[in-house]
Amino acid sequence: MAEDLGQLKQDFVSGLSNISGFWGFPKGMGAIFAVLYLSPGPLSLDELVARTGLTKGAISTNVRGLARLGLIHPSAQLGDRRDYYVAETDFYRAVRAILQERRNSDFDRAIATVQVTLEALEAGGGSEPERAFLIERLRALKEFFDALDSLVNAVARLDSLGLNTVQTILKILK
Amino acid sequence: MAEDLGQLKQDFVSGLSNISGFWGFPKGMGAIFAVLYLSPGPLSLDELVARTGLTKGAISTNVRGLARLGLIHPSAQLGDRRDYYVAETDFYRAVRAILQERRNSDFDRAIATVQVTLEALEAGGGSEPERAFLIERLRALKEFFDALDSLVNAVARLDSLGLNTVQTILKILK
DNA sequence: TACATCGTTTAGTACAAACTAAACATTCTA
DNA sequence: TAGAATGTTTAGTTTGTACTAAACGATGTA
Numbered sequence: 001m002a003e004d005l006g007q008l009k010q011d012f013v014s015g016l017s018n019i020s021g022f023w024g025f026p027k028g029m030g031a032i033f034a035v036l037y038l039s040p041g042p043l044s045l046d047e048l049v050a051r052t053g054l055t056k057g058a059i060s061t062n063v064r065g066l067a068r069l070g071l072i073h074p075s076a077q078l079g080d081r082r083d084y085y086v087a088e089t090d091f092y093r094a095v096r097a098i099l100q101e102r103r104n105s106d107f108d109r110a111i112a113t114v115q116v117t118l119e120a121l122e123a124g125g126g127s128e129p130e131r132a133f134l135i136e137r138l139r140a141l142k143e144f145f146d147a148l149d150s151l152v153n154a155v156a157r158l159d160s161l162g163l164n165t166v167q168t169i170l171k172i173l174k
Numbered sequence: 175m176a177e178d179l180g181q182l183k184q185d186f187v188s189g190l191s192n193i194s195g196f197w198g199f200p201k202g203m204g205a206i207f208a209v210l211y212l213s214p215g216p217l218s219l220d221e222l223v224a225r226t227g228l229t230k231g232a233i234s235t236n237v238r239g240l241a242r243l244g245l246i247h248p249s250a251q252l253g254d255r256r257d258y259y260v261a262e263t264d265f266y267r268a269v270r271a272i273l274q275e276r277r278n279s280d281f282d283r284a285i286a287t288v289q290v291t292l293e294a295l296e297a298g299g300g301s302e303p304e305r306a307f308l309i310e311r312l313r314a315l316k317e318f319f320d321a322l323d324s325l326v327n328a329v330a331r332l333d334s335l336g337l338n339t340v341q342t343i344l345k346i347l348k
Numbered sequence: 349t350a351c352a353t354c355g356t357t358t359a360g361t362a363c364a365a366a367c368t369a370a371a372c373a374t375t376c377t378a
Numbered sequence: 379t380a381g382a383a384t385g386t387t388t389a390g391t392t393t394g395t396a397c398t399a400a401a402c403g404a405t406g407t408a
Contacts (some may be wrong), residue, residue: 005304008291012312015287022284024198026396037315040307045355055398060356062396081406082354089311091318110196112187115181128177133214137263139184141211144265200366219385229368234386236366255376257382 009038013052028054033071033087042075042084070097080159099152111145118142183212187201187226202228202236207261216249245282246270273326285319292316 013034031052036043043051048059063085066072071094075084088094118138121131129160180209187208194204205226210217222233237259240246245268249258262268295305315339 005302005308008294009308011287019284019288028396037311038308040304056355057399058397064356078210089314091315110189110193113185113192115194117186117189120182128179130214134179134183134212137211140263141265162192167363202366230385231365231369231387238386 012038022037026065028052028058030065030073032059032062033066034071036085036087037089042077042086044080044082044084046082048085070094111149113140114138114142114145186212200236200239202226202232203304205243206233206236207240208263210246210259211263216251216260218254218258220256222259244268257306285323288312288316288319296333 013031013058015033016030016037017027019025020031020033031054032048033135035051037047045059045063048054048063049056051058054062063072063083067085071088072085073087073088077084113123116137121138124131182212187205190204190208190211191201192204194207195201205228206222209222209225212281219230219233221238222228222237227235237246237257240258241248242279245262247262248261249260251258291311293310295309
């Protein structure tokens, strides 16, 4: 048997690549994270180049993205001016970071659109039936978005409780 | 003042387009849903063409996608052989449908990769230190995926309780 | 100061996804 | 049965994104 460890690792890397792509992140990010996650120690950019098959440029870009999301962390090695990185192993923390990240950017702006539209409608006076209808629909939508927002915020606020809380929720939902 | 209702609606449509794109769906889907959501009655494909600026082909494709996700519903008009559609207004139901949809497809397959890799490792025997390390890491990852999976499943199982349950969760998380 | 070693940036390329335009199939109507 | 109205499918175009290759800048070393 002696399953080829190298082969297994490689499968895992390409698996995470796909998951990454599925969730709208570059597949390279998934690959890099996978390599780091399976490494006992910090890796340099060149080692990542060697193990992922990507070029230095791509590694550089994606590593910065991963670090911004909190999925990996710089890990300086004394007496070596290269940049080393390690994978975050607390996934709940990573999820929180990603949610935090996503809440800014386009998403909030788009959601704000609903809010603004609704306010304009309500302030607009007039009593056409259509206006009333639109207000009602937008209110319902805004209520939904607000609930989502609260939920995300709540999740983002969980710290070390992470796992326990999730399990608590699961029991309630059962 | 008499804010231009048409303009407001148009802003809303383009806002939802962006949200749609942000979550990895075609922007056209968002636009079509927005138009239907702001319409008091069912609309035909041609009306959707007129109000979104998309072509019939795109409308046809995206409408099918939206219907499959349960975000809109066919609404036959007697004595008219055209296809009419209305928007789903219960967003919790829609979320459930989307989660259901996403659970199949690539995602599960990719997650299964982790499971498979882990099993191969555990079955492989051998006692190199690296093997033990890999098993530990993959176990942690699998545990996380399983928790996510349970959560998604639980949410997908909420029915009419929907809103109440979400609010219950929010209180707990507070 | 020259040279080597890294990481970043930039210009170009490859690829995937969503759309348009138009041919096509189907169903109703005169 | 001919023709009009409607929805779907297909081929081709556009667009955006992630990548490669290579120039560049910066930082250490002989």
